[in-house]
Amino acid sequence: MIKVGIVGASGYAGMVLTQILLEHPEVEIVWLMATENSGGKSVADLYPHLTGVADFIYLTMDEYDNVYQKVDLIFLALPHGAAMDFVPKAIAAGKKVIDLGADYRFNDNEVFKKWYGLSHADEKYIKQAIFGLPELYREKIKGANLVGNPGCYPTASILAIAPLIKNNLIDPDSIIVDAKSGISGAGRAATHKTHFCERNDGIEAYSVVNHRHMGEIEYQVSRIAGNPIHVTFVPHLVPMDRGILVTIYAKGKQMADGKQLTALFKEFYKGEKFIRIFEDKLPNTKYVAGTNYCDIAVQVNEATGQIIVLSAIDNLVKGAAGQAVQNMNIMFALPEETALKKAAIYP
């Protein structure tokens, strides 16, 4: 049994992670730690749907020093800037760490600083962290001690863009990511932006030219391309609980039709358990809600030469907790689908 602890277990991503791990046959959750004022409360207090399912009291953050040594693996699901205070100690003590936040997604403090507006406190391990996108970096994840779990928008986007870049099919400067997210992406905190009446029955864009995930997508796409790429990224808030749909536009370098590209995507992701390439239907966030799937379809507007890739994930599963468990499974040499093999609850 892998002994795990979760720092930041009381947010949405931490809760989903808790729930997946409870069904994992090889995992024992040793402790859950809550942010802010949820320490001391029970899981069922915060999340009544887990009544009778999860029987834990959240620890407070100041208990970290007493408990981090009791586990083999620590997950962190914290706002950016917070994980960097917890990680070095755990790594130094030989623990494995998967950070669901932004702190270890860049191996370069300058880039981190540019997008997050603060200097990284952990210059050492930031360089060693592995970007936890298994479909692209499985081999590196196998031996990793520290995994930076990708953001939700970047997961859906990079999986959709990678086959095009790797096959040199598009003008890399032409990439546009029009992203649509459910409201759970904004987290559990009550804000004006998450008020039901502000979100219900309407749609709007936000952070049109400066969303932090644009930096993450650019950084990772550049890495795949081998040279710096700028990406246009515009996120929107859709009245739904879960799910991200990204519609990606990129100028094709040569003529290719949708069928050819679909075949190419199928080949690229051959054997991947969590990637479904759709041929004659289109991704819908409902088809992946609650699952670790990324559903992808690709079409070509032949008049304009634009390649259009549609990619849907559940932001809290493949975009956060599910992918974290997928990474854990790889790090601990377990079958990659363990605890993640489920289809959506539909409708």
Added chain:
Amino acid sequence: MIKVGIVGASGYAGMVLTQILLEHPEVEIVWLMATENSGGKSVADLYPHLTGVADFIYLTMDEYDNVYQKVDLIFLALPHGAAMDFVPKAIAAGKKVIDLGADYRFNDNEVFKKWYGLSHADEKYIKQAIFGLPELYREKIKGANLVGNPGCYPTASILAIAPLIKNNLIDPDSIIVDAKSGISGAGRAATHKTHFCERNDGIEAYSVVNHRHMGEIEYQVSRIAGNPIHVTFVPHLVPMDRGILVTIYAKGKQMADGKQLTALFKEFYKGEKFIRIFEDKLPNTKYVAGTNYCDIAVQVNEATGQIIVLSAIDNLVKGAAGQAVQNMNIMFALPEETALKKAAIYP
């Protein structure tokens, strides 16, 4: 392995049933049969979320005679009046049957006729059918060949009312069931009533004095009470996919407070895996969506003497497919939770 077939597998209840059975370690789905024009199509054609998960082509209804003998157990998920044509043959051949429709919920043709407006074609087996509410009739279900699976509203309602009747705590003539349902309860067929724009962002009642499930609730509650009871039942359509919340009002015979009644409900359902009695929180359909739970809370308005019971289920799981599998587990002496042990996807 239990070999099963599903007649009416292409509707919402049939699909959810398919999905649960695919995860059941002791079940082999031998065939799926679709209503209407879905025969010949694949599961993933109708339900893209099952792409790569369910690899079946729906049979057409006229193939029934060729296949009913190939299985141990037949599930039927059909509109009322349709199952009665399929069941006798199967029972006569020694098969077990669980009917998710209304045809075998009454043991009395007269009552059936009153509420469904047609005479039952199967006078024989209607009398033998067991009402498949395990928390009340587990022993009878164990030996049953034919189970009439309860309706969705009746499941939520009867589980909430039974402890009060059995303990003689209420005036049985005073029962009022104010029910709120998600739209999947109306089925997959596209109608004006299920049009998104008619349902979104609003609420309305329907069938205020003559909903068929009122007949089912009355029939079953009368049976529990041992004498005929009339119930007031008003259903409403709520803009949500899944879930039923019933708010039940009944005049208390003697003074009892909410705490006492809560304790009584806990005692009544002691050991039940799928009943959760809430003490300091209230049921929400989101807490049970996708699960076989029935969450119940009870409170008392001390000024009026009204006992108020709140009961929430997922109409497609505990109110249909999940309960059918629970019944199957009982009929085949399997652990009752097999394939049903999951918490809600939240939020």
Added chain:
Amino acid sequence: MIKVGIVGASGYAGMVLTQILLEHPEVEIVWLMATENSGGKSVADLYPHLTGVADFIYLTMDEYDNVYQKVDLIFLALPHGAAMDFVPKAIAAGKKVIDLGADYRFNDNEVFKKWYGLSHADEKYIKQAIFGLPELYREKIKGANLVGNPGCYPTASILAIAPLIKNNLIDPDSIIVDAKSGISGAGRAATHKTHFCERNDGIEAYSVVNHRHMGEIEYQVSRIAGNPIHVTFVPHLVPMDRGILVTIYAKGKQMADGKQLTALFKEFYKGEKFIRIFEDKLPNTKYVAGTNYCDIAVQVNEATGQIIVLSAIDNLVKGAAGQAVQNMNIMFALPEETALKKAAIYP
């Protein structure tokens, strides 16, 4: 032109009131005053849909003393306990006042204290305030200086109950109000309860035995009946922006069918511009959203003798701002429909 000011103009009710008054041909808005930290901001800052429509900067609450004399009529839309500090001064100066909050809905400090947990600071005017439900108290409103505008649930409920009580048709002790509200009823403040993901795609009850509006309904229904009545009232939160649907159950004293009662309701509300009695369809909150209508239907469950009244309003219009303007129109001898004659935006 009637000169008006609004205290608490930045909340949802205050904003809707602002919008209605801007379209009122006989009203000049002289000032808008915001609660909390919205003072100094523009209307369009808080409510971008009013860009180019409402050109005001909200005053802060401490400016009240400088401005209350500049108007003929003051509307207050504040949390309970706040209006009582502003009203006496205005009345004493000969101004007219309509309070959309709870402070002036009871003429009895003891009752107020019981339900609101604080003693009323304005013992004088609380006794003179007129309950602003025009369909019942039009004549008194005509001469009023101080109107306590009814709460949203009470408006929908009392209008549905009054014809039954006044005609002595029901057992007054049997009244049950099962209420369903949209989320704007919880106000504009961001709380866990108003978080999109907590409310979307689910339903739950709240304040099952102690909602403050139960007190208001009891107080007013008792007044109509001429003796004290207790009412069972259970509110629910429905995933929709606006609207209240109440489903009212009451035991009929004598046999009457739905047709007869419908005729009686039509007679009772003859000539009322904002009451629509439905005969062959049922109220839906969507039919009244954005309007001052109260749609009512009545049916009888003949087996149980329960009379069922369905009543739908927009909580922010007939349940708050619209009714306030209706009261103003009456107080100033204007046609009652002025600025209120509009049908719903549908779908």
Added chain:
Amino acid sequence: MIKVGIVGASGYAGMVLTQILLEHPEVEIVWLMATENSGGKSVADLYPHLTGVADFIYLTMDEYDNVYQKVDLIFLALPHGAAMDFVPKAIAAGKKVIDLGADYRFNDNEVFKKWYGLSHADEKYIKQAIFGLPELYREKIKGANLVGNPGCYPTASILAIAPLIKNNLIDPDSIIVDAKSGISGAGRAATHKTHFCERNDGIEAYSVVNHRHMGEIEYQVSRIAGNPIHVTFVPHLVPMDRGILVTIYAKGKQMADGKQLTALFKEFYKGEKFIRIFEDKLPNTKYVAGTNYCDIAVQVNEATGQIIVLSAIDNLVKGAAGQAVQNMNIMFALPEETALKKAAIYP
């Protein structure tokens, strides 16, 4: 008084048009004609929210010949291919016509045939029809007898693109329109695509490379540019009743920042009553729901040089019925805002 009749009055666009015209002080609705099986029914039968507001019985389509001469102006709100059978007769008789469908949006039968798959039956008047986008073609509309009212997606898109093209600011071959629509855009007919459970709580794209409105946008944008332009257009279905948000991407020809472009848009639409250029906030479909506004914001991603324009309308108002009334007002020399001056019902 302008006497008008509406052919296709029973669909969503026809109903909204009816409602706006009922509030128009210079219009008398002489008759309403329904498609399909709604003839003979009353408006309130189909649309209960108009109970007591609209007192009409829908005529059937075969009564057209008896009534088209009785009015000054005929509105048609029909599926494509249907209006062409009604229009010639009316124009020949000296009536004015505004067609809300697609039949008269192109002046070229070849283009119509390409996108709609059928040859136009009215070769004569198709060439004379004026494209009813007042902000661009007001002068032509003034003298028009036959107006082809723009589609919903094209309205939002062309208004957002025109200032860029006219000022020669973008590479015209780079235009991408990522569009998000509410479900009322699919019409009132009940289909699998409009089923609540298929649309609620999820998002998906449709007609990714061949939506007919792409043809309309291309045709009109080419006309503005003076040479043929191809546009990439991908529509999505969002769980909301009303509204379209288009996010438009175009490669800037020269460096310009968001502020400069915003100023340019303000100048371009100076004096326009229904265009609101947002500076420091972003369009949201909720801000325009029920109104004739088109809200626009423009930003620049300086790293990629992409200009991003966000444009929101109500698909049934500015995207259909409201714009039709705006055109009527222009054709009849009435103030353009007549019957259209209203802000959104929010929230």
